[in-house]
Amino acid sequence: MERESLEMDVVFVGAGPANLSSALHLARLIAEHDAAIGNGAREGRPLGDIQIAVIEKGATIGSHILSGAVMDPRGLAELIPDFVEQGAPLESPVNEDHFLYLTKKHAIRSPITPPPLKNHGYYIVSLNRLTAWLGEKCEEAGVNIFPEFPGADLLYDENDRVIGVRTGDKGIDKEGKQRANFEPGVDLLAKVTILGEGVRGSLTKKLVRRLGLDEGREPQVYSLGVKELWELPDDRYPVGRVTHTLGFPSDQWTYGGGWIYGMQNRVVNLGYVTGLDYRDPLIDPHAEFQRFKTHPFLAKLLSGGKMIRYGAKAIAAGGLHAMPRMFADGVLIVGDSAGFLNAARLKGIHSAIKSGMLAAQTIFEALLSDDFSAATLGTFETRVKESWITPELRRYRNFHAAFRHGRWLGMANAGLQYITGGRAWGILDRDHQEAGHEAMQKLSAYGYNGDASAQRYPELRFDGQLTFNKVTDVYHAAVSHDEDQPAHLHVLDTNICATRCAEEYGNPCQRFCPAAVYEMVDVAQTASVNPDGTETPRRQLQINFSNCVHCKTCDIMDPYQIINWVTPEGGGGPEYKGM
Ligand SMILES: Cc1cc2nc3c(=O)[nH]c(=O)nc-3n(C[C@H](O)[C@H](O)[C@H](O)COP(=O)(O)OP(=O)(O)OC[C@H]3O[C@@H](n4cnc5c(N)ncnc54)[C@H](O)[C@@H]3O)c2cc1C
Numbered sequence: 001m002e003r004e005s006l007e008m009d010v011v012f013v014g015a016g017p018a019n020l021s022s023a024l025h026l027a028r029l030i031a032e033h034d035a036a037i038g039n040g041a042r043e044g045r046p047l048g049d050i051q052i053a054v055i056e057k058g059a060t061i062g063s064h065i066l067s068g069a070v071m072d073p074r075g076l077a078e079l080i081p082d083f084v085e086q087g088a089p090l091e092s093p094v095n096e097d098h099f100l101y102l103t104k105k106h107a108i109r110s111p112i113t114p115p116p117l118k119n120h121g122y123y124i125v126s127l128n129r130l131t132a133w134l135g136e137k138c139e140e141a142g143v144n145i146f147p148e149f150p151g152a153d154l155l156y157d158e159n160d161r162v163i164g165v166r167t168g169d170k171g172i173d174k175e176g177k178q179r180a181n182f183e184p185g186v187d188l189l190a191k192v193t194i195l196g197e198g199v200r201g202s203l204t205k206k207l208v209r210r211l212g213l214d215e216g217r218e219p220q221v222y223s224l225g226v227k228e229l230w231e232l233p234d235d236r237y238p239v240g241r242v243t244h245t246l247g248f249p250s251d252q253w254t255y256g257g258g259w260i261y262g263m264q265n266r267v268v269n270l271g272y273v274t275g276l277d278y279r280d281p282l283i284d285p286h287a288e289f290q291r292f293k294t295h296p297f298l299a300k301l302l303s304g305g306k307m308i309r310y311g312a313k314a315i316a317a318g319g320l321h322a323m324p325r326m327f328a329d330g331v332l333i334v335g336d337s338a339g340f341l342n343a344a345r346l347k348g349i350h351s352a353i354k355s356g357m358l359a360a361q362t363i364f365e366a367l368l369s370d371d372f373s374a375a376t377l378g379t380f381e382t383r384v385k386e387s388w389i390t391p392e393l394r395r396y397r398n399f400h401a402a403f404r405h406g407r408w409l410g411m412a413n414a415g416l417q418y419i420t421g422g423r424a425w426g427i428l429d430r431d432h433q434e435a436g437h438e439a440m441q442k443l444s445a446y447g448y449n450g451d452a453s454a455q456r457y458p459e460l461r462f463d464g465q466l467t468f469n470k471v472t473d474v475y476h477a478a479v480s481h482d483e484d485q486p487a488h489l490h491v492l493d494t495n496i497c498a499t500r501c502a503e504e505y506g507n508p509c510q511r512f513c514p515a516a517v518y519e520m521v522d523v524a525q526t527a528s529v530n531p532d533g534t535e536t537p538r539r540q541l542q543i544n545f546s547n548c549v550h551c552k553t554c555d556i557m558d559p560y561q562i563i564n565w566v567t568p569e570g571g572g573g574p575e576y577k578g579m
Helices: 017-038 074-079 127-140 202-211 285-294 296-302 349-369 379-386 389-395 401-405 407-420 470-475 495-505 553-557
Strands: 005-007 010-013 052-056 096-102 107-109 144-147 151-156 162-167 170-172 178-183 187-189 192-195 222-231 241-247 256-262 267-275 306-316 331-333 489-491 518-522 539-543 563-565
Touching (some): 017 349, 074 349, 151 202, 162 192, 192 202, 222 285, 222 553, 267 285, 267 296, 285 296, 306 553, 349 379, 349 389
Parallel strands (some): 005 187, 052 144, 096 241
Antiparallel strands (some): 162 187, 222 267, 222 306, 241 256
């Protein structure tokens, strides 16, 4: 197949805060440098017309961005010191911090807010709006931005040096044949490619495996945040109020917590985080969130209100020990793709921005020396180590791992870590952090006696007022994918689904996916025996890929690790507005 090749200098994959900050900072460094040479203030050669491109799989910049979000402004203030005056879309400064412990019936307000959750001086933002604004700033600075262009594959030379990215083909039908509107993806060639794909990046995953960038590091662990926006009938929850909760509905072996943020126009933004290292195979993070809302405190807050938006996305929670090497020949990894998020604070925007800026400085020097080798790009990690990011992450480096020992020991450890600068005590230190899916137990081991019809939420009803089923929620994520394309969720061995997985785990994909993508359906009344002696099971996996909200949970949580999330045709996915 003939493919067009376009020569760029620098290509960013993913238009999130990390990459947009990086592209903007780089464009400015180059412009300042050339101007300084032009007016004699600096010696050297001008860099001239450096072509910077950002590709994004979403239909618009920001459409796939979902966050909380309370933003620590430290990163943004370094990138754009007068961001307030320049009209950054901020919902509100944080005016109040509340921390609640929820029992089944009561909400107990803690007299003190745990230090990581103190948000004085921070802002409540809609990250998808803020990202769109950063995209405009990039365009003003001369960066080329291409929405609807998913990065489908990295391009390598014969020495495994990354030389660019291939964008996804358009117009392939569900049988894999070319349609009338077929357009092959483009090879964007670059001196350096920056992966800022957010959590569990599909290209990042392949790169890390291919080059062994995670050697000697702990496996990344994840959580899943499920979120809704609600319009309230009155001012009962003030704009600028931030509430975090612990306790109900999570059991003490499941990492989890809730948030409620007051936004403008009587909108509250609430969500629930469930650790994707849960043990009970019947846990359903979407159902956990729905249960969260049935707590009397939440039910009262939301009564008379209307749910207006839904979304879900994974969070990389492993911290410092789980970060891969972030450079190789011709490539850098920034933001959530590299695991810069601080899980104890549930904050990653500030460090995503900062990591992007540090990458920009690295690329700027590489452009000056015309050297894009790992040796030069490796100075990115030195910059990260010398910046404020590393002390922050060091302080919380053992935060998540300790929750494997249950909520109370996890909390005690979190407190101790804070006092001991991240050390905590030996026994709960970061011993053998396992990949999250390994924590999931089989139905027989977890006490369901292997009963695949067992239920964890027998009392949960979706009433369409306070609680919603997944299909209704997905409608509020405004998801769309052209249905006549191959599924972008590759299940590498579907034979396991109706046999081993059904018996061992009760097909947990139906539960951990927050968008009803995976469904076991009856295809016959009984299993049938084929002429070759193999059996066609009674049930089969159906993949409703057009529901997918791109949260990446299936790629992370499948117990057999046989689900591979790849980018669908450009522009498909959720349309997160105000999230
Ligand atoms: C539920 C939830 C709550 C959070 N709450 C907070 C909070 O309150 N405060 C805070 O500071 N942080 C919070 N975070 C974390 C914060 O949102 C992230 O740390 C931050 O968004 C990371 O920025 P990023 O640029 O690395 O990635 P992202 O914001 O994820 O952006 C990545 C972009 O890359 C695109 N992309 C991915 N793959 C490809 C590809 N192959 N080709 C083209 N485009 C691609 C995606 O569509 C997306 O637009 C929260 C996260 C979640 C999920």
